[in-house]
Amino acid sequence: MHRFFVDDVPADEVILGGDQSRQIATVLRLDPGDRIVVIAGGSEHEVELTAVDAGRVSGRVVERRAVRTEPPFGLTLAIPLLKADRSEEIIEAASQLGVSRFVPFVSSRSVVKELSGAKLERWRRIAQESAETARRGVIPGIEPAVDWAALADRLTGTVLVCWEEAREPHLASLAHAEDCSLVIGPEGGLAPDEVAIVTARGARTVSLGPRNLRSETAAIAAVSIVVSGMDRQPTSR
Amino acid sequence: MHRFFVDDVPADEVILGGDQSRQIATVLRLDPGDRIVVIAGGSEHEVELTAVDAGRVSGRVVERRAVRTEPPFGLTLAIPLLKADRSEEIIEAASQLGVSRFVPFVSSRSVVKELSGAKLERWRRIAQESAETARRGVIPGIEPAVDWAALADRLTGTVLVCWEEAREPHLASLAHAEDCSLVIGPEGGLAPDEVAIVTARGARTVSLGPRNLRSETAAIAAVSIVVSGMDRQPTSR
Numbered sequence: 001m002h003r004f005f006v007d008d009v010p011a012d013e014v015i016l017g018g019d020q021s022r023q024i025a026t027v028l029r030l031d032p033g034d035r036i037v038v039i040a041g042g043s044e045h046e047v048e049l050t051a052v053d054a055g056r057v058s059g060r061v062v063e064r065r066a067v068r069t070e071p072p073f074g075l076t077l078a079i080p081l082l083k084a085d086r087s088e089e090i091i092e093a094a095s096q097l098g099v100s101r102f103v104p105f106v107s108s109r110s111v112v113k114e115l116s117g118a119k120l121e122r123w124r125r126i127a128q129e130s131a132e133t134a135r136r137g138v139i140p141g142i143e144p145a146v147d148w149a150a151l152a153d154r155l156t157g158t159v160l161v162c163w164e165e166a167r168e169p170h171l172a173s174l175a176h177a178e179d180c181s182l183v184i185g186p187e188g189g190l191a192p193d194e195v196a197i198v199t200a201r202g203a204r205t206v207s208l209g210p211r212n213l214r215s216e217t218a219a220i221a222a223v224s225i226v227v228s229g230m231d232r233q234p235t236s237r
Numbered sequence: 238m239h240r241f242f243v244d245d246v247p248a249d250e251v252i253l254g255g256d257q258s259r260q261i262a263t264v265l266r267l268d269p270g271d272r273i274v275v276i277a278g279g280s281e282h283e284v285e286l287t288a289v290d291a292g293r294v295s296g297r298v299v300e301r302r303a304v305r306t307e308p309p310f311g312l313t314l315a316i317p318l319l320k321a322d323r324s325e326e327i328i329e330a331a332s333q334l335g336v337s338r339f340v341p342f343v344s345s346r347s348v349v350k351e352l353s354g355a356k357l358e359r360w361r362r363i364a365q366e367s368a369e370t371a372r373r374g375v376i377p378g379i380e381p382a383v384d385w386a387a388l389a390d391r392l393t394g395t396v397l398v399c400w401e402e403a404r405e406p407h408l409a410s411l412a413h414a415e416d417c418s419l420v421i422g423p424e425g426g427l428a429p430d431e432v433a434i435v436t437a438r439g440a441r442t443v444s445l446g447p448r449n450l451r452s453e454t455a456a457i458a459a460v461s462i463v464v465s466g467m468d469r470q471p472t473s474r
Contacts, residue, residue: 069447069448069449071446092451092454093454093457093458096448096449096451096454097446097448097450097454097458098446098448133449133451134448134449135448135449170465170468172465172466172468172469208465209308209334209335209464209465209468210305210306210468211306211333211334211335211372211373212306212333212370212371212372213333213334214329214330214333214370216330217329217330217333217334220330220454220458220461221330221334221458221461221465222461224458224459224461224462225461225465228407228408228409228445228446228458228462229409231407231409231446232407232410
């Protein structure tokens with residue numbers, strides 16, 4: 001069944017417009033009587049369509065249930081702005097894997113220094129589509145880009161910096177029964193004085209193993225490792 | 238220092254030709270006296286160049302050392318042929334992360350059914366470049382594609398099938414102190430009767446968590462989880 005995120009938890013009736021009604025009417029070609037799933041506030045609402053038009057689709061809620069696909073803890077991913085479509089590759093994969101929030105940043109060795117409004121919007125669409133694909137209950141948020149000096153203020157929970165110069169501990173060896181923020185370096189790596197700024201604020205440096213990983217591989221690997229730890233916690237939803 | 242894989246372990250003198258001499262002379266513009274690293278048979282050989290020409294580069298070995306970046310166990314990744322460049326994304330990331338061998342396959346729900354010789358060659362170049370980037374000691378091999386019925390014969394060690402219909406065990410909960418093969422399904426998933434063929438041969442089905450992952454995300458996540466387990470074994474090199 002096709003899934004659509006909406007802003008507000010629906011009462012008995014659901015009205016969709018814009019891209020969503022257009023997709024239902026002209027791309028998916030659904031009819032009254034067909035069902036879709038509408039997601040809001042961590043709940044899924046199974047909806048039977050009552051009227052379908054490209055400009056407006058209506059339906060009524062026939063069943064509600066909690067979404068059971070969210071990791072039990074929050075995971076923030078701080079990602080550098082990368083060349084080509086490498087950042088989009090991270091957002092697509094990490095949104096499927098369960099990241100709650102992205103904080104893009106620029107550091108001293110970053111090659112790409114600016115995130116345009118158009119690109120930010122595009123990234124938000126990718127995050128939403130990936131969350132729908134993954135059958136998640138929330139869309140990961142993507143914040144405007146910040147400079148390295150401002151990054152620490154935006155991170156929550158245990159802050160782990162994946163740094164190629166850290167030989168230990170391995171990221172996988174740390175406990176994951178808590179909210180966490182992961183920081184991944186840009187193409188040229190993080191400078192030691194940059195790392196010192198965040199470790200002075202309580203962040204820990206961690207290793208992803210002895211191989212040299214590209215930024216996008218490191219980001220997807222780190223999220224995979226942390227989420228697999230979260231999923232296996234006994235307190236897991 | 239730039240890294241080059243060669244077929245044979247060099248004695249005192251190293252001769253490079255073809256793409257490698259061309260890259261050294263015309264792209265990197267190295268001169269006699271500059272150093273490169275030549276990798277063969279799991280060892281690194283630091284080489285001081287003695288003559289540089291686009292058609293032929295020579296140098297002498299000034300230091301040898303073991304490569305310490307290989308995972309302590311073999312990891313085979315069985316991947317479906319995917320649309321667009323999704324397979325290449327897997328090969329690039331998984332080669333950095335430490336996979337030893339790829340076995341591409343076609344199953345009943347595969348959209349892409351054939352792997353051309355040109356594409357196989359391209360994948361092998363990507364695997365080599367990614368292994369160089371990661372500073373690995375070996376280039377992961379990529380075998381010609383096989384049908385699902387022939388796949389089990391090509392897999393070694395513990396065979397784990399990442400299957401979206403498996404609710405447990407989680408891949409991360411299995412011990413990893415041994416050689417392992419991971420199998421990832423195509424866009425449309427693996428059919429139950431296909432899974433039955435390999436489980437009858439001793440394979441286990443495993444979960445990557447409750448979210449629905451695209452094939453390429455599942456492949457990179459699964460490799461990340463297994464390699465992080467291997468890297469942390471006490472027998473680790």
